[in-house]
Amino acid sequence: MIQKTNDHLEHCIKVEGLKKTFLNGTVPVEVLKGLDFTIAPGEFVSIMGPSGSGKSTLLYLLGALDTSSEGAVLLNGKNLGSMKAREKRVLRRRELGFVFQFYNLVPNLTVEENILLPIILDGKPIKKYKKRLEELLHIIGMEDRRTHTPKKLSGGQQQRVAVARALIFNPDVLLLDEPTGNLDSTNSESLMKLIVDINRTFKTTVVQVTHSDKFAAWGHRIIHLEDGLLQKQA
Amino acid sequence: MFAGETHKLDIVGIASNQGVFYGDTNRGFEVVVPHEYVAGTLGVEGLYNHVVAVKSGDTLETSLNHFNEANQEYRGIPLYNEDLVASMVSQQVNALLFMLVFIVLVSGVIIYGAFKLIVTERRRVIGTFLSQGATKGTIRRILFLESFVYGVIGGGLGIALGIGILYFLNDYGSPLRAYGMVEPFRFEGILILYAMLFSIGFAMVSALFPVYRSARREVKNIILDIREAHKRKRFVSFAVGLVLLSGSAILSYAYPSMAVNLAPLLMMAAIVGVLMIYPHVMNVLVSLLFRRLLPYLRMTALSMQNVRTSSALRGNISVIVIAAISVVTVVSLSSSMVRIVTDAFDSMRFDIYVSNIQANDFESRSAMLQRLRDDERIVSKSIMETTMEEGSVNGEFAVAEGIDPALFDDFTAYIDFINKDGDNMLEPLKATEERNTVIATTTAKRLGLDVGSAVDLDINGIVKTYNVTGIVDVRLWNTRDMFFVNLQNLREDHHVDHGRIYFDTNEDPDTLASELQDYFRRFGGIVQTRDETRDINIENNHQLSRMLSAFSLFAIVIGSFGALNNMFISYLQRKRDFAVLESLGTHKGQRNRILLGESLFCVVFAMLVVMLYGTFHARLVGQVASFILLPMDIRFSFMEMLPFLLASIVIYTFATLPLLSKTKKLNVIEEMKME
Numbered sequence: 001m002i003q004k005t006n007d008h009l010e011h012c013i014k015v016e017g018l019k020k021t022f023l024n025g026t027v028p029v030e031v032l033k034g035l036d037f038t039i040a041p042g043e044f045v046s047i048m049g050p051s052g053s054g055k056s057t058l059l060y061l062l063g064a065l066d067t068s069s070e071g072a073v074l075l076n077g078k079n080l081g082s083m084k085a086r087e088k089r090v091l092r093r094r095e096l097g098f099v100f101q102f103y104n105l106v107p108n109l110t111v112e113e114n115i116l117l118p119i120i121l122d123g124k125p126i127k128k129y130k131k132r133l134e135e136l137l138h139i140i141g142m143e144d145r146r147t148h149t150p151k152k153l154s155g156g157q158q159q160r161v162a163v164a165r166a167l168i169f170n171p172d173v174l175l176l177d178e179p180t181g182n183l184d185s186t187n188s189e190s191l192m193k194l195i196v197d198i199n200r201t202f203k204t205t206v207v208q209v210t211h212s213d214k215f216a217a218w219g220h221r222i223i224h225l226e227d228g229l230l231q232k233q234a
Numbered sequence: 235m236f237a238g239e240t241h242k243l244d245i246v247g248i249a250s251n252q253g254v255f256y257g258d259t260n261r262g263f264e265v266v267v268p269h270e271y272v273a274g275t276l277g278v279e280g281l282y283n284h285v286v287a288v289k290s291g292d293t294l295e296t297s298l299n300h301f302n303e304a305n306q307e308y309r310g311i312p313l314y315n316e317d318l319v320a321s322m323v324s325q326q327v328n329a330l331l332f333m334l335v336f337i338v339l340v341s342g343v344i345i346y347g348a349f350k351l352i353v354t355e356r357r358r359v360i361g362t363f364l365s366q367g368a369t370k371g372t373i374r375r376i377l378f379l380e381s382f383v384y385g386v387i388g389g390g391l392g393i394a395l396g397i398g399i400l401y402f403l404n405d406y407g408s409p410l411r412a413y414g415m416v417e418p419f420r421f422e423g424i425l426i427l428y429a430m431l432f433s434i435g436f437a438m439v440s441a442l443f444p445v446y447r448s449a450r451r452e453v454k455n456i457i458l459d460i461r462e463a464h465k466r467k468r469f470v471s472f473a474v475g476l477v478l479l480s481g482s483a484i485l486s487y488a489y490p491s492m493a494v495n496l497a498p499l500l501m502m503a504a505i506v507g508v509l510m511i512y513p514h515v516m517n518v519l520v521s522l523l524f525r526r527l528l529p530y531l532r533m534t535a536l537s538m539q540n541v542r543t544s545s546a547l548r549g550n551i552s553v554i555v556i557a558a559i560s561v562v563t564v565v566s567l568s569s570s571m572v573r574i575v576t577d578a579f580d581s582m583r584f585d586i587y588v589s590n591i592q593a594n595d596f597e598s599r600s601a602m603l604q605r606l607r608d609d610e611r612i613v614s615k616s617i618m619e620t621t622m623e624e625g626s627v628n629g630e631f632a633v634a635e636g637i638d639p640a641l642f643d644d645f646t647a648y649i650d651f652i653n654k655d656g657d658n659m660l661e662p663l664k665a666t667e668e669r670n671t672v673i674a675t676t677t678a679k680r681l682g683l684d685v686g687s688a689v690d691l692d693i694n695g696i697v698k699t700y701n702v703t704g705i706v707d708v709r710l711w712n713t714r715d716m717f718f719v720n721l722q723n724l725r726e727d728h729h730v731d732h733g734r735i736y737f738d739t740n741e742d743p744d745t746l747a748s749e750l751q752d753y754f755r756r757f758g759g760i761v762q763t764r765d766e767t768r769d770i771n772i773e774n775n776h777q778l779s780r781m782l783s784a785f786s787l788f789a790i791v792i793g794s795f796g797a798l799n800n801m802f803i804s805y806l807q808r809k810r811d812f813a814v815l816e817s818l819g820t821h822k823g824q825r826n827r828i829l830l831g832e833s834l835f836c837v838v839f840a841m842l843v844v845m846l847y848g849t850f851h852a853r854l855v856g857q858v859a860s861f862i863l864l865p866m867d868i869r870f871s872f873m874e875m876l877p878f879l880l881a882s883i884v885i886y887t888f889a890t891l892p893l894l895s896k897t898k899k900l901n902v903i904e905e906m907k908m909e
Contacts, residue, residue, distance in 0.1 A: 062904050065817060086821065093819030105815045108543035113528070118818050120536070124531045165818075 012172060013039040013206045020057050021230075027043060031057045032229035034071065041172070042203040044196070048214035049225035053207040055176055057193040058225065060234045063098050066086045067201045076172060093118050097100060097166025097204075100167035101178040105150040105165070112137075112146045122169075129168060137165040140194065156187030163194060166205070174198065176208040180215055190216050241275070242265065242358040248413050256637070264568050275394075286313060302695070309695050329567075329778060332498075336560035338436070339505070340789050341546075343553050343828035344796035345440035349381065351803045353448040360448055381441035382434055389433025393426055467725065468514070475510025478503040486853055497857035504847075504854060505559060509552050512843050517542055533824055537831025546804035547832055550797045552887060557786075557793035558850060561878045562844060562870065564786040566852040567859070568779035570868045572772050574710055579768040581647040584736035585743040585765050588752070592732050592758040599733075605753060606737060611746055613738040618645055619721055621733035622712065625693035631679055633713050634671075636721035636730065639663035645736060649708050659704030663720045672704035672718040674826055676865075680715065691717060693728035710866060715755070735759075765860035790882060796888040801833065801893045812897065813905035826894050833890040837883050844879075845872065 017063060020032040029045045031054045033128045039045050047055050057150045060066040061073055064080050075095065080088065092098070103116045113120075119129050140160040150158050159179060166174055176195065180188035192215050208219065216222050224231040243265065249255050255264050271278045291299035294312060301310040353360070360373055362754045375385070382627040401419055408416045480499040486493045493500055520542040541547045591602070607614050622634040639660040643651050651672070662670040673683060683689065687702040702720060708714055725731040739746050743763040751761040762770070805812070812825060843850075852870035859866050 063817075063900055089819040091559065091819075092817065097519055098817055100817075104817070106814055109541050117815075120528065120532050121531070121815065121818055121820050121824065203887050 006224050008101055010044070011038040011169050012041040012076060013073070013207070014074040014077075015058075015062075015071070016074070017175065018058070018061065018068055018101060019070035020054070020061060021069045030106070031228050032061075032068075035225075035228075035230055037223060037230060039205060039207065041205055042199070044199045044206040044219040044220065045208070046219040046222045047207065047209045047225060048211070048213075048216050048222055049231075053225040055225055059175055059177050059207065059209050063096055064092055064175075064206060065098070090122075093094045093122050094169045095173065097163075097169070099159070099166050099174070099176040099179050101163045101181040103155070103162045103182070105152050105158055105161055110147050110149055111142055111153070114150070115168055117165060118168050129136040132170070135183040136167055136198060139197070140164045154187070157182050159183060159187070159191055160194065163191070163198070167198065167202070170202065171194070171204065173205045173207065176206065176210075178209055178211065180210065180212060188212070188215065239275075248415065250408070250417070253407070254723070292863065299723065312693060316671070322860075326778060326781065329782055329866075332791075332858065333560060333563070333782050335502075335667075336556060336563070336789045337785060337792065338690050339556045340553055340560075340793050340796060342436070342440045343507070343549060343556065344792065344799060346443060347546065347553075347796060347800050347803060348378070349441040349444035350549075351799065351806070352804060353377070353378070353444050357448075373448055375615055377441065377445040377448055378438060381438045381445065384441075385437030386430070388437060389430045392430050392433060396429070397421060404528055409711040432706050436701070443445065449842060460907035461908070471510050471565045472514040475507045475514075477507075479507030482854070483850060486850070486857060490857070494857050494860045497505055497854060497861040501851075501854045503860055504850065505845055508843060508847050512551065512555070512839075513548050515843075515900060516548075516839060524727065524787075534831050534835075537828050538688050538835050539833050540804075540808070540828065544804045544808065544832075546800045547805060547836055550800040550804070550836045551840045551843070553793045553796040553800065554837055554882065555843050556683065557789040558840055558882060559847070560786045560789040560847050561882070562851055562875060563855050564779065564782040565874050565878060566848075566868045566870055567782065568776070569871060569874050570852075570856075570866055571775040571779065573869075575768060575771045575864050579712065579764055579771070583645055583647075583738065584618075584672055585739045585764055586703060586737055586748070586753055587762050588735040588759045589756040589762070590758055591733065591734065591759045595731075598757065601637065601759065602754075603735075605736070607903060611741040612738050614741060616641075616736075616738035618642065618736045619733050620729050621721060621724055622716070622737070623693050623724060623728065623730045625691060625728075627681060627689045627691055627717070632677070632681075634724060634728075635712065635714045635716045635718050636724035636733070637663070638721055642718075647713075649706060651704070651706055654705060660718075662701075663718065666722045666726075669698055669700045669719070669723060670703040671700040672706055673702055674708040674711075674716050675705055676708075676715045676716060677717065678702075678705045689717070691719070691755065693724065696728045698723070698727050708863070724747055743767045756800040764903060777848065782898055790885060791856065794885050797833070797836070797886050798889045798892060801829070802889050802896070804904060805829070805897065809900065810905045811876075812900055813902045816902045822898070825897060827898065829893060830887065835881070837886040841882065843881050845875075848872075848875065 010123060011225075015035050015037050018032055018035040018207070019030065021028050021030045023029070024114065031052075035058065047058060049055050054103050061068055061077075064075075064083070068081060075091070078091075080091075083091065091152075106117065109117065112133060116126060116129060116134055119126055129179075137146055140163065142157060142160060142164075145153065153161065163174075163176075163179075174195070179189055179195070183191060187190070195208070196218055198204055206219065210213075241298045249266075258264060269282075270279075273281065276335050291300060293296040298310045298312070301308075306544050348353045363373060364370070374763070400421065405411070405416055482504040485496065486500055520538045523534050524542075527538070541551070552740065567575065578673075603617065603619075606612050606617050618638050618640070618641040620638070623634050623636070625634055635850075637660075638841050643660050644656060655661050659672045662668065663672065681689075683702055683705075686706060689700050689702060690697050692698050700717065708716070721733075743765075747766075751759075754761055793864055812820075815825065815828075848870040852868045856866060856868035
């Protein structure tokens with residue numbers, strides 16, 4: 001069993017009075033209007049809601065890719081709002097894994113190199129992560145595609161590589177922004193099985209934004225957003 | 235001093251070093267005085283050596299014929315020979331046109347890149363137009379019209395800037411500006427029209443490929459920026475490049491005489507070949523290095539990988555390669571010129587040279603030579619006279635060089651007068667009554683002459699028939715295009731009165747030359763030591779080098795703008811990749827290191843390409859030089875290139891700095907959201 005740094009904590013993610021306002025030209029638009037919820041370590045949470053409800057904005061705030069206008073996001077007890085940019089970068093590399101709808105692999109790197117990218121950028125010795133790489137390649141079932149570049153892979157395969165890349169540092173939290181949004185049903189199902197396996201095997205906290213009722217139900221809990229407000233939790 | 239007396243004259247004006255003052259040096263120079271003053275002093279009022287007049291008939295030729303038919307005692311000749319003037323400036327003009335090719339190439343690649351950027355940035359708009367029913371032709375017409383407008387605006391600005399720079403150069407470049415003498419600024423208005431037409435045409439031709447490609451893909455692929463792989467096309471480009479480069483190399487080395495005739499084409503083929511081959515060489519090289527470097531030099535390895543896979547960055551290498559080739563051309567040409575001139579003077583046996591001697595009678599010349607023979611400091615047997623005179627052969631411009639065939643071969647080891655049968659070509663020239671001539675290979679080629687040909691040589695209006703008894707490669711000797719004839723023939727048959735004298739001394743040449751200048755001044759003679767003559771020659775060649783260097787610098791500066799443009803294109807194309815890196819925790823320093831690394835790798839790789847190609851290019855420059863009748867052995871020197879290469883690295887690296895500030899505005903979320 002893999003130990004997580006947040007095993008002893010009550011909340012892996014804690015969101016308090018979270019607000020986010022964008023400027024549409026000169027007009028301020030409040031996307032998130034004050035959210036409060038918690039996510040426990042090892043929990044698999046799905047965030048749903050109609051377009052423009054603020055799902056992705058919430059995910060980017062959880063992923064330290066954006067800053068809130070008001071309120072706080074606490075990850076393993078650390079307030080993201082009070083962290084310096086450098087600390088956030090280290091956090092993104094080591095404690096968070098992010099998977100995007102459009103895979104976002106680096107096109108001129110191979111599968112192996114894409115998975116190792118966070119290690120390359122972090123400056124850690126690549127050799128030390130060879131075993132982890134092999135493990136992830138085995139989990140995503142792409143040992144025979146390790147030297148392929150993204151353009152030679154299907155959408156499903158690319159998204160698996162994106163998941164493996166997000167897991168190379170064995171992060172506490174895996175954030176997924178509509179991971180099946182660009183995949184067919186077979187690939188979507190296969191990917192979701194992989195994510196569930198990861199959640200179970202590694203006790204990784206998973207937060208996914210999805211439009212799919214079916215795949216949202218694969219998580220432990222669903223958070224519904226509407227007009228920037230939490231409507232219900234199921 | 236003239237007529238044996240010293241005259242005190244007031245200087246009332248100083249003329250620039252041109253026209254009748256062209257040959258002036260600090261030891262010997264021309265002064266203009268009223269004719270009446272000289273005539274009065276000499277007691278020859280009403281007499282003239284030369285009378286200058288404008289033509290009275292429709293053409294100069296008919297006017298001269300009319301004058302010469304009416305006057306038996308006087309002979310009219312053209313004041314200057316247009317062919318000679320054209321021949322004198324043709325080297326400079328050809329050399330500048332040659333360098334213009336590089337500027338045009340660099341600019342073409344840049345405009346191509348700019349239009350690629352325009353198309354890249356607007357692909358969604360183009361896709362939307364197409365999805366709403368616009369035809370590919372409509373899109374292309376719109377973009378072509380844009381290129382036309384860019385041509386007009388760019389041409390207008392360029393012309394205005396060009397005229398401004400010319401005015402500035404004319405004003406500040408006038409050699410006697412300190413004396414308040416500035417050359418009048420001259421500019422032909424028709425050039426504005428030509429420049430504008432060139433600008434528009436050039437912009438449209440350079441935009442041809444990006445405009446054509448803008449609407450070639452499927453509409454969905456244009457909107458989503460999905461690119462199809464063209465592996466086969468890539469192989470074809472490598473194969474074509476290899477054929478062009480190896481073909482020009484085979485012709486250049488195996489068939490050098492044919493290569494000279496095709497030299498400009500061979501050079502273009504070789505450069506295009508290099509530009510087509512290097513991406514494939516880089517592909518192999520970076521593929522080999524990337525995995526090995528990645529654990530140790532991570533950002534460098536990523537930069538190299540980016541350059542390998544980004545067509546825009548490869549375009550960057552192309553721009554730098556072309557600009558650097560122009561530098562190789564100029565540096566090789568300049569250093570070779572200096573080396574050739576130095577070698578030539580080293581191989582000539584003389585210490586002192588007297589030129590511009592205007593002694594129009596046998597007695598004066600005899601006295602002059604006797605003065606030299608009587609001087610114990612001068613090696614008597616080394617005294618040699620030569621002269622050069624313009625004329626014509628069968629209506630074509632020709633230069634006759636009068637030499638002493640007994641001394642000339644010994645005088646210069648620079649020209650090899652021994653023919654393939656082992657005979658000295660100068661021997662037949664000794665028989666003055668036979669009127670034999672040895673001609674330069676350039677002359678033979680230009681006039682279609684061969685050994686055995688008979689030519690009617692018209693010098694000073696006196697036509698005599700000469701037999702071509704030899705053809706010799708004179709390399710860079712004088713005008714490189716001449717008839718060697720016995721000096722005696724020129725003197726006696728054609729009444730050539732001026733000349734030059736070369737001789738050796740067993741004393742210090744500088745002291746003797748200064749002393750002799752006083753004596754030769756009365757004959758208009760200018761005395762120079764060998765070192766002075768060599769330095770003047772080198773300086774004359776340096777002027778050409780400086781002009782070429784200015785063009786080369788121009789190519790580098792334009793190239794650096796192109797490099798920045800390509801970096802922007804490449805960045806726009808890879809914005810999402812940088813956003814991915816940002817989302818994975820890359821910091822600004824790492825991103826900047828990647829971008830600077832890309833820039834540095836481009837310039838270093840481009841330099842590597844140029845270094846490898848340099849030796850062959852220098853050979854081609856030599857063959858192009860021969861093609862424009864400036865035959866010389868051009869060599870490539872890495873050490874001479876080094877400062878220029880280092881400067882290029884600095885310039886191109888600095889050119890990427892504006893990009894670094896632009897990347898600060900990268901919006902990770904926006905980039906990641908979009909497909």
